[in-house]
Amino acid sequence: MSFLNKLFGASDAPAAQATPVARPQTAINAAEARARIDSATPPFLLDVREPYEYAEGHIDGARLLPLGELGRRLNELPQDREILVICRSGNRSGTATRQLVQAGYRAVNLTGGMIGWQRAGFPLRRGQ
Numbered sequence: 001m002s003f004l005n006k007l008f009g010a011s012d013a014p015a016a017q018a019t020p021v022a023r024p025q026t027a028i029n030a031a032e033a034r035a036r037i038d039s040a041t042p043p044f045l046l047d048v049r050e051p052y053e054y055a056e057g058h059i060d061g062a063r064l065l066p067l068g069e070l071g072r073r074l075n076e077l078p079q080d081r082e083i084l085v086i087c088r089s090g091n092r093s094g095t096a097t098r099q100l101v102q103a104g105y106r107a108v109n110l111t112g113g114m115i116g117w118q119r120a121g122f123p124l125r126r127g128q
Contacts, residue, residue, distance in 0.1 A: 005020065007065065009031075014124060024109070025108060026097055026098075026101060026108055026109060027090075027094070027097070027108060027110075027111045028108050028109070028110065028111065029110075029111050029112060029116060030078045030085075030112060030116045030117045030119070030120040030122060031040070031120060033084055033110050033117070034120070034122055036084065037059070037061075041081070041082075043081060043082040043083060043084040043108070044063070044077065044078050044081055044082070044083045044084070045059055045061050045063060045083075045084050045086065046061035046063055046065055046077065046083050046084065046085050046086065046096070047059070047062040047063065047064050047065070047086045047087070048064070048065060048066060048067040048085060048086065048087050048092050048093055048096045048105075049064070049066065049067075049086075049087050049088055049092065049114075050066055051064060051066070053088060055126065055127055055128055056126065057114065057118070057124035057125070057126050058114070058125055059086060059114075059117065059122075059124070059125070060084075060123065060125040062086060064126070064128075065077075067087070067092045067095065067096055070096055070099060070100075071099070072102055074096070074100075074105075077100070077105065079104070079105060081106070082106045082107070082108060083100060083105055083107040083108070084107075084108055084110060085097045085100065085104065085107055085108065085109050085110065086110045086113060086114065086117075087110075087113045087114070088113045088114050088115060089112065089113040089114075089115050090109060090110060090111045090112050090113040090116070091113075093109045093110055093113060094109045094111075096109075097109040
């Protein structure tokens with residue numbers, strides 16, 4: 001042990017490893033989303049696409065709130081349950097998910113978006 005280590009109380013023992021903190025899951029695929037939707041505690045479904053995209057086909061029960069309006073309409077979202085964020089491909093919903101998590105919401109992104117949902121063969125609801 002060097003003089004400075006002795007002087008300032010350092011030891012030769014290896015530094016303790018920090019225990020990794022589990023981060024909440026922020027992205028799920030269509031099958032995982034479907035399982036959560038069908039569970040006893042389903043998430044709030046937030047579709048961040050534009051109205052014409054939503055009308056072409058959305059997950060039954062999803063609430064439309066376009067990404068451009070999200071920041072000023074956060075007060076319309078539940079803070080006491082998970083929010084599943086949906087868009088066409090997963091890009092806009094990824095942006096929305098990060099915004100929601102930073103604001104303190106429990107949000108997860110549907111990776112692959114409605115494209116992945118349809119490819120998995122899950123149902124759509126058309127119209128408003």
